[in-house]
Amino acid sequence: MPKISEKGHKMPSSPIRKLVPYAEQAVKDGKKVYYLNIGQPDIKTPQVALDAIKNTTLDILAYSRSEGSENYRKKIAKYYSKNDISVKHDDIIVTTGGSEALLFAFGSIMDKGDEIIIPEPFYANYNGFSTASGVNVVPVISKIEDNFALPSIEDFEKLITSKTKAILICNPGNPTGYLYSKEEIKKLATIVKKHDLFLIADEVYREFVYDGINHYSILQENGLENHAIVIDSVSKRYSMCGARIGYLVSKNKELIQTALKYAQARLSPPTLAQIASEAALDTPNSYFTEVINEYVGRRDTLISELKKINGVKVAKPNGAFYCIAELPVKNSDKFAQWLLEQFSFENETVMVAPAAGFYSSPNVGLNQIRIAYVLKEESLIKAVKIIGEALKVYKD
Known part of the structure; x- marks a missing residue:
């Protein structure tokens, strides 16, 4: 056999x-x-997204561009602008869910045997994505006694080796619900700049923050232009898990061009779901x-x-x-x-x-x-x- x-x-x-x-x-x-x-x-799910599917006049359900339709990416850039995040549409690659965005990021920045540091507990599929990419997860443990706050700088630095390529966080976190503060993001920014690493932030729950606390994106931190990679998705934000639309966002041009090659290899993200997701951006506050x-x-x-x-x-x-x-x-x-x-x-x-x-x-x-x-x-x-x-x- x-x-x-x-x-x-x-x-x-x-x-x-x-x-x-x-x-x-x-x-x-x-x-x-x-x-x-x-x-x-x-x-x-927002009615505007469902109506966009019902009312489509397409005669042919064709491929979109590999990086996603230009109109959709421009609307995504406007969405970020409203959230005090300055990116252009060509800093964005639309993916088949946030999962594919993570796989594109892993494939673009790490080779077999490389290491990525992740505070744990973390989204379970990070283990699967790492295994599929031949990458080794190096965990730094956050504790329930500390409400799963960011571990100390020293805990991170003692784990960094010549094989370390990135730090990955989920903010707010799955499975903990922990929201990293601006100060904690700045600590991570200091580490990745000092050791010349990428900082990947899975920000798919950005809209869901409570108790008057604001979400601070790694894309808002000055000096991280070549280090920051954001993973995003419509799944949770608009209750559209079945659409399977996400995106990878970075101001690092070489990273985007590399990820685009992975996007081209799988041809395009789903066209109909992009139509719904673009319409969802018109959802009222x-x-x-x-x-x-x-x-x-x-x-x-x-x-x-x-x-x-x-x-x-x-x-x-x-x-x-x-x-x-x-x-x-x-x-x-x-x-x-x-x-x-x-x-x-x-x-x-x-x-x-x-x-x-x-x-x-x-x-x-x-x-x-x-x-x-x-x-x-x-x-x-x-x-x-x-x-x-x-x-x-x-x-x-």
């Missing part, structure tokens, strides 16, 4: 999706499942005001309910729509599977994402889960109640 590649064997399974068969079986068994495992917002208010209410309810459970520790997020909770269990993978396979409370159960998959360090985060607060407040209250009842009877 032909052999699967070593790289294929090393590709990690998604900690978010691997429990899906157990959830499906729970539903077949007649249980109601509260899905807190995946960042699929229940917020309605009131949409985001309502969405942010909704998420703040959900966050506050979730944190309040979790703190009622004996032995649970939770970090308070200032952005995105995730939080990490530490449970009084030894292995949250087993607990999450048990919830779906063997437990129900009033014929209802919960699906969560075990947090160990958001770390690359072995045996870290084993007793943590990520919760996506993408359900209505009443559903979050019920879901946390189920977790509390489960912990009363669960034995490791």
